[in-house]
């Protein structure tokens with residue numbers, strides 16, 4: 001076996017990077033909390049998520065060393081994010097667009113919180129363990 | 135190694151039951167998996183025969199509607215979670231992946247053993263659920279029924295949840311193994327195509343299975359705590375459960391078929407004694423299928439009330455699956471063209487795969503088309519379609535791989551004559567059983583009913599008879615395979631004249647796979663450069 | 672890594688050198704983190720869909736959460752990530768005592784996180800801000816506020832379990848560090864546990880604004 005060129009003595013980051021990143025994360029947390037008290041209309045979510053993404057990027061790139069490591073690890077991480085995006089976006093093609101062509105005719109089965117009624121029916125059923133068709 | 139001493143191989147060295155139960159050898163773990171999935175296949179097969187028996191005549195003969203619901207659910211759940219998902223990757227893949235890339239083992243042998251015991255543990259939950267009021271929801275566990283039925287949903291879902299971890303760990307192990315354990319000189323384009331297929335499979339396993347995990351957890355919460363997020367009564371949405379479920383379960387279909395396609399690539403090349411045609415196209419179509427498989431899950435929900443927009447998008451994307459699948463089939467056929475074809479048993483399975491998978495794939499296009507699906511949805515057409523893909527595809531490939539690698543795994547050759555007889559019975563029995571169901575479905579016979587109108591009887595009876603032929607084929611197969619273990623002729627190291635590394639070691643291989651670490655002197659399919667002899671037959 | 676004629680004790684037989692072993696472990700860990708992202712992903716999806724369907728209810732219900740405790744927990748978890756990263760750095764510099772100190776600090780911060788979480792949970796149990804049929808609070812406007820709490824408990828509960836799992840992993844590497852199993856040459860397990868811990872932090876970084884800061 002050929003010995004590979006060694007990058008084993010892995011990158012040791014200087015202390016100030018860790019402390020600096022930690023400090024930046026603290027500041028960003030403060031900022032996002034403060035912004036949440038301001039009404040930006042629909043933009044609150046966007047800003048909150050943008051700040052969270054910056055914080056996440058800091059953690060991933062520095063604490064998890066993705067900035068310095070082999071880029072295959074970054075690829076794996078981005079793959080995860082990509083498939084998660086597919087899951088959410090494609091499902092929303094459904095949930096956000098229902099009833100466009102043909103308005104949904106069905107009414108909610110029971111309007112309002114019918115959960116208390118349902119609880120009764122459940123408990124009465126669980127007493128009766130024999131199989132009945134329902 | 136001298137010839138005189140009783141040969142040491144992974145089967146007899148080291149000795150003792152403990153050396154098997156705590157083995158870290160990927161080959162032994164593969165054999166343990168093989169034994170377990172065979173048991174699962176037998177169990178699922180018994181359920182299948184019972185289903186067909188009930189459907190021989192209209193009306194209630196063997197079992198009532200409730201029992202029937204339980205039996206078909208168990209058939210599906212056992213076959214999918216216990217047999218077909220681990221079948222090729224965990225059994226044959228475990229055994230052959232390290233051999234094919236010249237490695238001593240997978241990257242994480244202990245994780246590999248753990249994944250086997252997690253599989254056993256999950257299976258025990260599934261079997262336990264059979265004795266505590268077997269589930270009757272169908273293997274899809276659709277809400278709201280699955281949160282209401284009195285049958286034991288929780289043990290089965292917990293079982294599937296645990297089995298998911300086993301699958302994730304296998305996939306994770308394979309990805310790292312393929313990236314990091316190849317011998318020097320084996321570049322990505324010199325990997326055997328089975329390895330590419332396992333790689334694509336493993337990606338799906340690690341990406342999709344966690345979503346199944348969270349889905350089943352939510353279902354269990356829904357059932358235990360009435361959380362209500364899938365319950366329309368409480369402001370939840372049952373269709374959301376289907377999104378959750380099919381985000382895993384459509385890609386899972388490719389966890390099942392992709393490794394089968396990989397085996398077919400090996401078989402076609404070896405038994406045509408010809409360089410595989412379109413290596414890169416086949417390799418990348420595996421990755422392409424893996425990727426597209428994540429974009430199409432909504433085609434299971436065309437009539438579930440998802441939005442028209444989503445239905446259109448999913449329908450369109452579903453057609454794209456046909457492209458990489460078609461690329462594979464055309465490349466295999468082109469490989470056959472002017473090849474030196476040997477019709478040994480594994481090759482017969484490969485050819486029947488080509489035939490049956492093509493039917494299964496093309497009928498999938500019918501079902502992916504919105505308008506046709508409304509007519510065919512939840513009919514026997516669907517049942518026939520996925521059996522052509524799952525059984526005609528994956529199981530045929532699995533059997534092909536099993537017969538191909540049997541002499542390597544056990545060092546024994548099975549009886550040629552009986553293996554051909556069994557193959558013919560399986561092929562004929564399969565088509566009799568399931569082709570009739572295409573017709574039944576297009577005439578409107580709905581799936582998952584224990585009873586039917588009299589007009590469907592002839593085809594149902596035909597289908598049931600097919601299941602007997604199929605059963606006979608499998609019984610013969612079991613007999614001659616077991617017989618070969620004890621009385622079989624000793625197999626040579628390279629009975630079929632293959633060029634991949636597993637044929638360069640002993641049959642069966644020694645404990646650390648290779649006596650001498652193999653060297654990359656030629657590619658896996660360089661039949662134009664290297665002369666190999668087929669030593670059997 | 673030099674030619675491995677002499678196998679270090681931590682080199683498994685099926686790897687050809689230490690470098691291959693280390694990279695494999697890291698690769699495997701990242702794939703595992705990918706599965707974790709997708710496991711949580713399902714809950715993020717449920718969150719996104721129900722919030723999009725019930726924006727007002729989510730707004731009203733989120734006010735029931737204690738933003739001070741949430742913010743405090745965010746600071747605590749970030750701090751624990753810093754100490755975790757520093758423990759690995761100390762190991763790289765062969766400063767074992769420092770590593771032990773930082774690992775213990777990480778554990779302590781994780782405990783603080785869980786204690787704060789416990790107070791939040793017990794308050795919600797007390798007033799009945801609970802998922803599904805256990806919901807009995809009446810002070811939130813909008814239909815089906817129990818859905819919000821179902822998602823809240825699902826997400827923070829799963830996250831809490833991950834904190835517990837991470838803590839056990841930290842205890843495990845702590846013991847091994849004390850037993851002098853690691854050095855600047857070999858500290859892969861500490862590194863892997865570190866990656867896991869950062870992921871736990873990462874998930875909280877998103878949970879916090881999504882649950883506590885709905886504007």
Ligand SMILES: [Cu+2]
Pocket residue numbers: 383384387430431433434
């Ligand atoms: Cu599908």
